[in-house]
Amino acid sequence: MAEEEVKQGSENSYGAEEELKPYLVTDPKEMSARIDALRAQGKRIGLVPTMGALHLGHLSLAIASKNECDVTVVSDFVNPTQFAPNEDYDKYPRTLDADLTLLTHIKADYVFAPSPADMYPSGFEANVHVGGVSKVLEGAFRPTHFDGVCTVVLKLFNLVRADVAYFGQKDYQQVCVVRKMVRDLNVPVEIAMKPIIRDRDGVALSSRNQYLSDDERRQARVLNKSLEKAKELIQGGERDSEVVYDAMRQIIETAPSAKIDYLHIGDPESLREMERIAGNVVVLEAVRVGATRLIDNCLIER
Amino acid sequence: MAEEEVKQGSENSYGAEEELKPYLVTDPKEMSARIDALRAQGKRIGLVPTMGALHLGHLSLAIASKNECDVTVVSDFVNPTQFAPNEDYDKYPRTLDADLTLLTHIKADYVFAPSPADMYPSGFEANVHVGGVSKVLEGAFRPTHFDGVCTVVLKLFNLVRADVAYFGQKDYQQVCVVRKMVRDLNVPVEIAMKPIIRDRDGVALSSRNQYLSDDERRQARVLNKSLEKAKELIQGGERDSEVVYDAMRQIIETAPSAKIDYLHIGDPESLREMERIAGNVVVLEAVRVGATRLIDNCLIER
Numbered sequence: 001m002a003e004e005e006v007k008q009g010s011e012n013s014y015g016a017e018e019e020l021k022p023y024l025v026t027d028p029k030e031m032s033a034r035i036d037a038l039r040a041q042g043k044r045i046g047l048v049p050t051m052g053a054l055h056l057g058h059l060s061l062a063i064a065s066k067n068e069c070d071v072t073v074v075s076d077f078v079n080p081t082q083f084a085p086n087e088d089y090d091k092y093p094r095t096l097d098a099d100l101t102l103l104t105h106i107k108a109d110y111v112f113a114p115s116p117a118d119m120y121p122s123g124f125e126a127n128v129h130v131g132g133v134s135k136v137l138e139g140a141f142r143p144t145h146f147d148g149v150c151t152v153v154l155k156l157f158n159l160v161r162a163d164v165a166y167f168g169q170k171d172y173q174q175v176c177v178v179r180k181m182v183r184d185l186n187v188p189v190e191i192a193m194k195p196i197i198r199d200r201d202g203v204a205l206s207s208r209n210q211y212l213s214d215d216e217r218r219q220a221r222v223l224n225k226s227l228e229k230a231k232e233l234i235q236g237g238e239r240d241s242e243v244v245y246d247a248m249r250q251i252i253e254t255a256p257s258a259k260i261d262y263l264h265i266g267d268p269e270s271l272r273e274m275e276r277i278a279g280n281v282v283v284l285e286a287v288r289v290g291a292t293r294l295i296d297n298c299l300i301e302r
Numbered sequence: 303m304a305e306e307e308v309k310q311g312s313e314n315s316y317g318a319e320e321e322l323k324p325y326l327v328t329d330p331k332e333m334s335a336r337i338d339a340l341r342a343q344g345k346r347i348g349l350v351p352t353m354g355a356l357h358l359g360h361l362s363l364a365i366a367s368k369n370e371c372d373v374t375v376v377s378d379f380v381n382p383t384q385f386a387p388n389e390d391y392d393k394y395p396r397t398l399d400a401d402l403t404l405l406t407h408i409k410a411d412y413v414f415a416p417s418p419a420d421m422y423p424s425g426f427e428a429n430v431h432v433g434g435v436s437k438v439l440e441g442a443f444r445p446t447h448f449d450g451v452c453t454v455v456l457k458l459f460n461l462v463r464a465d466v467a468y469f470g471q472k473d474y475q476q477v478c479v480v481r482k483m484v485r486d487l488n489v490p491v492e493i494a495m496k497p498i499i500r501d502r503d504g505v506a507l508s509s510r511n512q513y514l515s516d517d518e519r520r521q522a523r524v525l526n527k528s529l530e531k532a533k534e535l536i537q538g539g540e541r542d543s544e545v546v547y548d549a550m551r552q553i554i555e556t557a558p559s560a561k562i563d564y565l566h567i568g569d570p571e572s573l574r575e576m577e578r579i580a581g582n583v584v585v586l587e588a589v590r591v592g593a594t595r596l597i598d599n600c601l602i603e604r
Contacts, residue, residue, distance in 0.1 A: 129428065158488040185456055
């Protein structure tokens with residue numbers, strides 16, 4: 001406890017306000033200046049990029065950063081450029097006060113919550129495109145989505161200049177896309193992927209789960225159940241992806257409001273689809289339950 | 303002289319080979335690791351991005367960096383992605399040995415000369431687009447040029463993580479585009495623009511001047527002469543851009559092999575064209591002399 005207090009008091013040069021954690025920063029210039037000071041002190045910085053509406057999935061990333069880094073920055077920004085015009089940008093939950101409270105419990109150091117106008121000032125037109133793995137699955141269903149993700153994530157990387165950035169496996173393809181950007185553009189950051197956190201009913205935690213009615217929530221269990229079935233089949237020796245897809249479909253179709261966008265068995269890195277299953281694979285799925293689009297996935301190592 | 307030697311011996315931790323300056327690095331991973339070590343020592347790093355074929359214009363940038371930074375890195379890379387298929391990528395001069403000799407004289411610290419395959423490995427598809435100022439003038443004549451410039455410059459910024467990057471005013475629009483990228487993507491680097499260096503005949507130094515025959519070289523003087531005329535007129539009170547363009551055209555048309563791509567009087571930052579001249583302006587021109595396309599410009603402050 002005493003150690004904790006000393007650490008809090010000494011780990012930066014910004015005075016007393018810092019003892020209240022997390023410290024909220026809204027101005028990108030201020031964030032950048034604080035990072036300059038922290039880097040000059042040789043601090044190892046962890047970044048957890050989020051769109052707020054924090055749940056235990058995000059917190060597990062922040063806790064990983066707390067364990068592995070000297071300073072943990074959680075960004076909390078609902079990024080307009082990764083939503084298509086017909087998507088849920090306006091109704092996406094914004095819960096900054098609740099997010100700050102949650103992050104107080106784990107003593108995250110900084111919350112960076114800029115305004116859209118500060119991130120995208122008048123005249124902004126930049127776009128970062130990485131091709132490859134960004135063009136399939138989510139990229140096919142949401143054609144501008146990953147360009148928006150790459151652009152905002154690169155801006156956050158440049159502002160926070162983290163040593164490590166933490167992403168959840170729930171958005172598996174997003175992690176692949178961000179890793180491709182980091183590799184192709186030589187971005188000096190390590191990308192850490194942490195496991196999916198599931199509720200007791202097996203549903204992967206997602207900020208979008210709160211759109212589900214009680215009945216839809218029950219139906220949403222078919223996502224994880226179908227992944228469990230895929231794992232059982234593949235680990236049992238099944239090599240024909242169509243057989244696995246059929247079994248997954250049968251489970252998902254037990255939910256009357258569920259509509260499959262895609263089921264995909266692919267290479268864990270390139271996501272290239274496999275007709276014959278060989279080696280490690282990732283099974284990815286996107287399913288609409290009523291009006292809510294949910295994604296889930298499962299890595300199967302053999 | 304003794305001071306110089308001490309400085310050389312102590313300013314990095316890479317051992318004896320460093321005393322031969324500049325030290326040539328070809329592997330991006332090695333460059334990045336060396337920068338990590340230099341940054342950990344708190345060195346101020348200057349980067350001079352070039353495509354080699356160095357002339358006094360480039361050297362003036364490296365000298366500025368030597369004066370203002372602890373460590374000067376000159377990148378020497380003919381970037382394929384900024385050339386269109388019909389342009390001069392294959393015949394662009396490659397003179398690494400001569401470049402190293404020139405940089406020995408000014409004691410640049412590192413030359414970073416990666417291979418195309420190291421910069422663009424198999425699977426590379428990333429593209430950085432900044433819109434705005436990148437879409438006019440050179441961007442209109444060479445539609446993929448500035449995306450290629452932004453992408454390679456961002457990669458170099460990420461690998462070298464310079465405090466300051468030095469660019470020549472000769473490529474004025476390029477500086478505007480890079481500044482827009484830095485602003486839009488929050489890249490943590492300062493962009494310094496240094497004056498055009500001209501030969502005794504007034505022709506702006508350019509690696510492409512070596513394509514000119516003796517006769518074309520004499521004709522190429524019309525670029526600077528027309529800019530001198532524009533300056534004289536504008537500083538003398540002329541406010542009508544068309545009058546200035548006409549006077550410039552008259553001068554350029556005295557060169558039988560010269561063909562104007564554009565003449566442009568614009569805002570020094572946005573490059574927005576001005577019909578009525580007000581405040582500071584930049585005058586930009588692109589002129590083909592025979593088969594060689596030359597650009598030049600002049601900032602006029604009033």
